[in-house]
Every structure is written in structure tokens, then in C-alpha cells.
Amino acid sequence: MEARQTIHLTRIKDQPITYERREAAWPKRHRVRSTANGCTDGWKHCRRSAGWGETGVRRLALTKEDKEGVLLVKSWMEEAGLQTRIDAFGNLIGRLEGADPAAPVLMLGSHIDSQPYGGRFDGAIGVLGALEAVQTLIEDGVMPGMAVEVAAFCDEEGCRFNKGLFGVRGLTGRLEEGELDRADADGITRRQALEAFGCTPDPEAFAASQYPAASVAAYLELHIEQGPVLEALEQPVGIVTGIAGPLWLTVELTGFAGHAGSVPMLLRQDALVGTAKIIAGLNALAGEEPGAPTVGTVGSLNVFPNSRNIIPERVSFTVDLRDIDLERREAIELRLRRLIDETAQAHGLTVTIREDTNSEPRYCAPWIKALLREQGRAMGLEAPELMSGPFHDALAMSYFCDYGMIFVRSRKGISHNPEEYSSPEDIALGAQLLYRAARRIIESRKEERLCAT
Numbered sequence: 001m002e003a004r005q006t007i008h009l010t011r012i013k014d015q016p017i018t019y020e021r022r023e024a025a026w027p028k029r030h031r032v033r034s035t036a037n038g039c040t041d042g043w044k045h046c047r048r049s050a051g052w053g054e055t056g057v058r059r060l061a062l063t064k065e066d067k068e069g070v071l072l073v074k075s076w077m078e079e080a081g082l083q084t085r086i087d088a089f090g091n092l093i094g095r096l097e098g099a100d101p102a103a104p105v106l107m108l109g110s111h112i113d114s115q116p117y118g119g120r121f122d123g124a125i126g127v128l129g130a131l132e133a134v135q136t137l138i139e140d141g142v143m144p145g146m147a148v149e150v151a152a153f154c155d156e157e158g159c160r161f162n163k164g165l166f167g168v169r170g171l172t173g174r175l176e177e178g179e180l181d182r183a184d185a186d187g188i189t190r191r192q193a194l195e196a197f198g199c200t201p202d203p204e205a206f207a208a209s210q211y212p213a214a215s216v217a218a219y220l221e222l223h224i225e226q227g228p229v230l231e232a233l234e235q236p237v238g239i240v241t242g243i244a245g246p247l248w249l250t251v252e253l254t255g256f257a258g259h260a261g262s263v264p265m266l267l268r269q270d271a272l273v274g275t276a277k278i279i280a281g282l283n284a285l286a287g288e289e290p291g292a293p294t295v296g297t298v299g300s301l302n303v304f305p306n307s308r309n310i311i312p313e314r315v316s317f318t319v320d321l322r323d324i325d326l327e328r329r330e331a332i333e334l335r336l337r338r339l340i341d342e343t344a345q346a347h348g349l350t351v352t353i354r355e356d357t358n359s360e361p362r363y364c365a366p367w368i369k370a371l372l373r374e375q376g377r378a379m380g381l382e383a384p385e386l387m388s389g390p391f392h393d394a395l396a397m398s399y400f401c402d403y404g405m406i407f408v409r410s411r412k413g414i415s416h417n418p419e420e421y422s423s424p425e426d427i428a429l430g431a432q433l434l435y436r437a438a439r440r441i442i443e444s445r446k447e448e449r450l451c452a453t
């Protein structure tokens, strides 16, 4: 018996996506702490989030749909007893005041914007899990010494303006020159989109929304894994060791075009044959160390002149190389560059390599990992440790304060796709771990202060 309310929020290629809310089917909410007693459902907020889309979500940053989502979450924050605000960067922040309002805050959060053809769980479980955790703190009568904030950061995904982590970089003072002038596919600039969202994108408002250094004590983020590791290990929840920064290269090989029917094999300068050898080489290099999380991908190729009876003269291709161990990534990069040179020589090709992005891996704070391990054990979880290949809001926060992340098992590792799925039971365990870690941080700060006085 499910009472379904259908909401049409958006369309993809003129095909309506049906959003169903199964309010009547939601179980009576249980508190986070009750999940410790074997009751693992009752995630009011997360279930509501799932109700945004049974098959998919298209909630592009700073659109009408995004605003609807932000206002809905804002109303839930207020229902829970938090003070809310939407800052100049479009971030939604809910605050539970602490006994000492000037003390550095504990921040929990993630994002609710999505990819154009996205799933229900990416980002949303981090925001709603954080809200659930804070609401449980309130219901448990925990009086935090420090304020606790729940953040739904603006435009994590970056698909609309081709640059992500906007809100969190704004809040932590890491925006780059010209970001407001970036335009979407319809020519709308980020400045215009922020204004339409109700924000004031001017330097003064930005300065007022920016957090001063050392104003955040720690940041915790709950997120779906978006990969298959936890499922393979049959574990519902994992502890993130760090976020692997990608190395992005664009490689261009140039040979010489000729007729596919007349140029003998030995005389060819075929740029695509060289490229094929490099792609296979990168694949082998990245997979060389068993158990290492290194990943290497060539995801895009441009072949010129791209004709079946002409020997390819020029090929440009992308390289995406990631590893949590920067030394190992750099060693592989060196060997890849050597392979590119040797291949070019063997096939009479010239090479240019452009570096597009070179981000370093950002590690979770050892003390937060230890805390998550300890709290996970207390819940009877094994919680394996794993790195994050994708970036998250936590990546930007890592330059600002200590951070920790909890991953929840993703079915078949699928994400950025309406098929994305994590079970309510797994999400409940992840959110419970988030709650326990947050509570422990609040209590330990209190103990520290008591010891200091």
C-alpha cells in the first residue's frame, strides 16, 4: 500500500522523469542511536531524498530545480531547530549554536546539485545524513560547546559551468580569477545564475560569506562510494584514507598521412598505431602493482583526418592518472612519458604533451580516521579503508581544516546515472557512524576545555 505523489521537476530530452514520493511507505523514524540496537531503517531525511527521484535526478547547480531542493532542505533544517542561511556563493548552511559561539565549528555536509542524468544519492545522503545526525544531537539533549553546521555546498558537480566545488571554494577563499564570467551552454554566466538564485555576487558579499582561517575545527562528509570496492568486500561502510588528485595530460602525436592502399607498412608514420601502443602501455603501468589503487585512463581521442583510407596523421588524446600515493603516481608518469618518447621515435612521430591538471592527493586527518575506526568497531563494523578516486567538497575543505570521509556501498559501483543505488540500511549505518564521530568530536572538545580551565 503506497500512496504515491508524482512530482515532475524536470525533463531529459523531452522525456519526463517521474519523481515519486512514497510518504505513506516511509517507516516511522527511529533515532540514529536506535540503529545501534539493530534497527537500521527509519531515515526520514534520507528516505525523503530518495523521494526526489525514483529513477533519476537532474538538479543542475543554480537552476530552478536546485533552488527548489535547497529551499526544501532549508525547511527541514528549520524543522530540526537549526538557524539557516543561504550565503553569497549559494551555499545553504544550517547552524546549531554552541555554548561558545566564537569557537571553531564542526562542519558536516556535502552537496545536493546533480549531474544532468544523475542519481538520488550522490551528495544528498551527505547533506541529509548530516542533518539527521545534528537533529539526533538535539533530540539527545547534547549541548555542544562548539557550533555544529550542516552545509549543502553550491555546485559541487561543476557540469553546468565546467568547474566544480564552487560553493566550498568560495567559502574557503579559493575562487579563481574570472569564475563568475564562466557561461553555461545557454550563455548564462555564473554571475547571472547566482543573481537569479537570489545571491549577491559582489566582492563585499563574498568577503562577508568567506570563513576566516581556523574557524572550522573539522569537516566530516558522508558520501556514496561511486565505485565497486565496498560491494566486492561485502562491507556497507568504508573509511576514506584520502582523495586522489588527478594528473590530466593532453598528448598530441603527429606523423604523416598517406593512402591506406599504397604506403608500405615499413614506411608509415601512423599516429594512431603509436597512440594504441601508449594506451595499452598506460593500462599495463597503472595495473602493475597488485592491490594498489592506481588508475589510468585514456577517455578521449581525436584522430585527424579520421578517414578509413588515410593513414592517421595526427592524434590527440587525454590521460587521466590517479593515485593516493603521489610518489607512485609520479613514478608511473615518468615511465609513461618515456614510453611516449620511445613510441614516437619508433614510429617517426613528433610529440607535444600539455599538462591540464596536476592535483596532489589530499589525505584525511589521521585522528579523524582513528576516531571513525574506533566508532565503527563499536558499531560492529569492519569499515575497510579506501581512497576516493572522484573528488568531493572535502577536497576543498582539506586546504582549510582537518577532514574525514565515510563511504557507503554503491550497488555495482554505479553513479552519475539514474541506476545509482545505496540501500537505506547501508545509508543508515554510514549516517550513524557520522553521528557518532560528530558526537565524539564535540565531547572531546568539551573535555579539552574542561582540562584547560
Ligand SMILES: [Zn+2]
Pocket (backbone or CB within 6 Å): 111, 122, 123, 156, 223, 392
Ligand atoms: Zn558527490
